[in-house]
Amino acid sequence: MRIAVLGTGEVGRRLATKLVSLGHEVAMGSRTADNAEAVKWAEEHGGAHGTFADAAGPAELVVNATGGLVSLAVLESAGAENLRGKVLVDVSNALDFSEGFPPKVLTPDGGSLAEQLQKAFPETRVVKTLNTMTNTVMVEPDRVPGDHNVFLSGDDEGAKAVVADLLRSFGWPSGRILDLGDLSSARATEQLVQLWLRLYGMFGTGDFNFSVSVAGSAGFAAS
Amino acid sequence: MRIAVLGTGEVGRRLATKLVSLGHEVAMGSRTADNAEAVKWAEEHGGAHGTFADAAGPAELVVNATGGLVSLAVLESAGAENLRGKVLVDVSNALDFSEGFPPKVLTPDGGSLAEQLQKAFPETRVVKTLNTMTNTVMVEPDRVPGDHNVFLSGDDEGAKAVVADLLRSFGWPSGRILDLGDLSSARATEQLVQLWLRLYGMFGTGDFNFSVSVAGSAGFAAS
Numbered sequence: 001m002r003i004a005v006l007g008t009g010e011v012g013r014r015l016a017t018k019l020v021s022l023g024h025e026v027a028m029g030s031r032t033a034d035n036a037e038a039v040k041w042a043e044e045h046g047g048a049h050g051t052f053a054d055a056a057g058p059a060e061l062v063v064n065a066t067g068g069l070v071s072l073a074v075l076e077s078a079g080a081e082n083l084r085g086k087v088l089v090d091v092s093n094a095l096d097f098s099e100g101f102p103p104k105v106l107t108p109d110g111g112s113l114a115e116q117l118q119k120a121f122p123e124t125r126v127v128k129t130l131n132t133m134t135n136t137v138m139v140e141p142d143r144v145p146g147d148h149n150v151f152l153s154g155d156d157e158g159a160k161a162v163v164a165d166l167l168r169s170f171g172w173p174s175g176r177i178l179d180l181g182d183l184s185s186a187r188a189t190e191q192l193v194q195l196w197l198r199l200y201g202m203f204g205t206g207d208f209n210f211s212v213s214v215a216g217s218a219g220f221a222a223s
Numbered sequence: 224m225r226i227a228v229l230g231t232g233e234v235g236r237r238l239a240t241k242l243v244s245l246g247h248e249v250a251m252g253s254r255t256a257d258n259a260e261a262v263k264w265a266e267e268h269g270g271a272h273g274t275f276a277d278a279a280g281p282a283e284l285v286v287n288a289t290g291g292l293v294s295l296a297v298l299e300s301a302g303a304e305n306l307r308g309k310v311l312v313d314v315s316n317a318l319d320f321s322e323g324f325p326p327k328v329l330t331p332d333g334g335s336l337a338e339q340l341q342k343a344f345p346e347t348r349v350v351k352t353l354n355t356m357t358n359t360v361m362v363e364p365d366r367v368p369g370d371h372n373v374f375l376s377g378d379d380e381g382a383k384a385v386v387a388d389l390l391r392s393f394g395w396p397s398g399r400i401l402d403l404g405d406l407s408s409a410r411a412t413e414q415l416v417q418l419w420l421r422l423y424g425m426f427g428t429g430d431f432n433f434s435v436s437v438a439g440s441a442g443f444a445a446s
Contacts, residue, residue, distance in 0.1 A: 102407065104333075105414075146369075146436035151418075180421045184325065188417035191328075195374075195411035198403045199435055207438035212422055213369035215430035 004055035007065035008037035018139035029055030056082035068094030114186035125159035128186035134206030148209035227278035230288035231260040241362035252278030279305035291317030337409035348382035351409035357429030371432035376409040
């Protein structure tokens with residue numbers, strides 16, 4: 001699949017590298033066409049790079065791996081026409097460190113960042129996922145022991161099915177992919193980042209994840 | 224120990240009953256001295272009942288099991304002099320259903336309900352805990368399989384130690400009691416209720432709980 005990864009930070013590079021290793025054609029998008037991180041990544045891993053619009057244009061699926069505070073501007077820069085009809089995998093979190101630690105987790109329009117993006121790009125199929133863990137665990141769930149979970153939120157069932165396939169290719173078993181429902185459920189996972197930050201401070205490592213244990217249950221089907 | 228449980232709802236009755244079964248002297252507090260639920264509970268379980276102030280006055284430890292939207296008013300009714308120096312176990316959540324489901328989880332003063340209560344009663348030792356699960360799991364953790372967790376937040380280490388002892392007496396092993404730090408960490412667990420509500424809708428049961436799985440770890444010491 002042709003995939004654009006928007007964002008050249010640690011999350012974007014980790015996801016882009018994993019996607020290349022799985023055989024996808026990956027373009028890393030950034031504000032400028034010659035972002036140093038993107039150029040370096042593309043050389044090392046055999047991907048492409050360019051502006052947000054360059055990357056998104058030919059892509060079949062777009063990953064938003066930019067900081068949540070700038071995601072809306074990034075997608076506007078990528079261009080609605082380059083996002084139309086496509087699955088947008090939103091892994092971002094809107095952390096406001098302006099008043100120090102712990103950061104505030106912003107809720108744009110009183111809801112979630114994912115809903116804000118969906119509202120701004122109504123013809124794009126936004127799926128929120130992977131936003132509740134560190135980037136190493138996203139692409140290598142076995143780093144953490146146990147039946148820990150990844151969550152999915154989105155209004156488009158077909159888009160969620162595509163993303164669930166992608167998650168399975170990352171190593172997430174179907175029974176550990178929990179589809180929380182429509183995109184408003186992203187409010188719940190975006191806020192979970194507050195607990196993640198506390199636990200990160202406590203454990204001194206990001207190699208942890210959340211699990212949900214249920215009485216009398218042996219797992220749940222993914223979408 | 225002499226314990227006041229403020230609130231006559233399902234959570235308050237469940238906790239009060241467990242505390243009586245563990246040998247504590249329990250008084251259930253409510254708005255009026257002759258609340259029907261409190262009278263019935265006291266008759267059935269051998270506890271006492273009375274107003275919020277009646278219950279809190281002689282107590283060594285006070286449990287806030289009222290709805291988060293009314294907790295501040297309830298504690299004012301209990302009276303600062305009846306709460307002074309005491310451990311207040313705050314299990315409440317501030318759920319605003321005024322705009323339907325999912326409810327908003329209110330963040331008073333931009334923080335947590337627990338911090339709001341601490342600020343209003345600076346001489347009371349507020350500990351937030353048990354607010355991330357349904358009441359049956361609070362007092363019977365083995366209803367849910369696996370090494371799921373209960374969280375603790377509070378500014379007073381001594382108070383947290385008292386509450387950790389209480390949790391152990393409920394059946395929570397030390398390694399599953401996660402002390403998140405000061406009371407501002409209650410923001411993280413109060414917001415977790417958003418995810419809880421989604422999962423409740425998905426599973427159709429409240430008999431589930433959250434776990435944290437960490438790479439290379441075999442558990443954590445309680446405070």
